[in-house]
Amino acid sequence: MQLISEFYPLLKTPRNIVITMHQKPDGDAMGSTLGLYHFLHNSGHQVTVISPTNWADFLDWMPGVDKVLNFEANKEKCLALLDNAEILFCLDFNIFHRTKHLAPHLASAKAIKVLIDHHEQPDEVNFHYGISDTGKSSTCEMVYDFIMEAGGRDELTQDIATCIYTGTMTDTGSFRFPATKASVHRMIAELKDTGFDHTAVHNHVYDNFMESRLRFIGFALLNRMEVLYEYNTAIMYIHQADLQKYHIKTGDTEGLVNYLLTIKGIRFGAIVIDRTEERKWSFRSKGGFDVNQFARKHFEGGGHANASGGRSDESVEKTVEKFKQVIQAYKTQLQ
Numbered sequence: 375m376q377l378i379s380e381f382y383p384l385l386k387t388p389r390n391i392v393i394t395m396h397q398k399p400d401g402d403a404m405g406s407t408l409g410l411y412h413f414l415h416n417s418g419h420q421v422t423v424i425s426p427t428n429w430a431d432f433l434d435w436m437p438g439v440d441k442v443l444n445f446e447a448n449k450e451k452c453l454a455l456l457d458n459a460e461i462l463f464c465l466d467f468n469i470f471h472r473t474k475h476l477a478p479h480l481a482s483a484k485a486i487k488v489l490i491d492h493h494e495q496p497d498e499v500n501f502h503y504g505i506s507d508t509g510k511s512s513t514c515e516m517v518y519d520f521i522m523e524a525g526g527r528d529e530l531t532q533d534i535a536t537c538i539y540t541g542t543m544t545d546t547g548s549f550r551f552p553a554t555k556a557s558v559h560r561m562i563a564e565l566k567d568t569g570f571d572h573t574a575v576h577n578h579v580y581d582n583f584m585e586s587r588l589r590f591i592g593f594a595l596l597n598r599m600e601v602l603y604e605y606n607t608a609i610m611y612i613h614q615a616d617l618q619k620y621h622i623k624t625g626d627t628e629g630l631v632n633y634l635l636t637i638k639g640i641r642f643g644a645i646v647i648d649r650t651e652e653r654k655w656s657f658r659s660k661g662g663f664d665v666n667q668f669a670r671k672h673f674e675g676g677g678h679a680n681a682s683g684g685r686s687d688e689s690v691e692k693t694v695e696k697f698k699q700v701i702q703a704y705k706t707q708l709q
Contacts, residue, residue, distance in 0.1 A: 381503035392459040396467035397426040397474040403466040405541025406513040408438045426476040430625020435578045437533040459485040466513040468496035511553040514541030535565035590620035606708045607642040608634035614648040631656040655684035
């Protein structure tokens with residue numbers, strides 16, 4: 375993978391460009407792709423954003439989201455666009471399998487593939503150009519850097535600022551995580567100079583759910599949470615019947631795992647959700663406990679040192695039992 379600085383000259387002439395992200399995109403995935411979309415579109419390129427799957431309703435307000443194609447719902451159109459693409463940007467993921475059924479088509483695409491991502495252990499051999507920086511707060515921050523280094527400081531618009539702010543805000547836990555360095559706050563100040571409304575962003579993302587979601591959270595905390603004080607760990611497990619009872623949709627469980635870390639003394643929080651085809655894990659930690667390595671070793675996953683995900687083909691009961699067994703080996707680290 376060549377340095378991304380060597381890629382910039384390729385943008386001096388109009389190109390057919392596709393931008394994609396990981397499946398079930400979160401705020402950072404959608405924010406980074408749309409922020410880059412607006413910048414490249416305004417620069418005269420033909421640009422399409424493809425999501426491997428659907429996305430949460432609380433992202434539907436974002437500028438440009440109405441132009442995003444869902445691969446699962448528009449497969450033939452998306453494949454035609456990929457076939458004609460000269461450049462393929464891959465944002466907020468660093469290995470193709472994180473794009474679900476889109477993965478083999480990305481791998482076989484003839485376009486120049488460009489990686490912009492902040493997760494650990496990138497699959498660099500499959501990208502022509504790119505940057506992978508685990509020290510960055512978010513992929514949105516990296517897209518901002520990309521725009522600045524491409525000479526686009528004067529091209530910042532309210533739409534770009536809104537998208538980049540959204541992803542940075544969500545991936546930093548509203549700017550409280552350790553990755554929120556001084557550079558992030560300097561970036562936010564420059565984004566604010568465009569005049570976008572940051573209060574509206576917070577309202578759209580955090581204050582826009584149905585009553586059933588709040589009742590579901592109460593139910594989960596009361597009935598589906600266990601606190602393993604011996605390991606300074608809290609775990610939550612959600613069954614398919616729970617999701618159906620409270621009409622839970624894509625995105626409604628976002629952030630649920632973070633409640634576990636609000637318990638005094640808890641350093642490791644884990645939640646597993648029955649997604650029918652597989653059981654999906656989310657891991658969060660405080661301090662030096664590396665949930666990226668934990669997820670990679672035990673649950674076919676990965677991510678960041680303090681935030682990662684995993685999966686299992688076993689039932690909820692069996693994968694929870696496995697978790698309780700493997701956590702015993704980490705007792706010293708968690709104390």
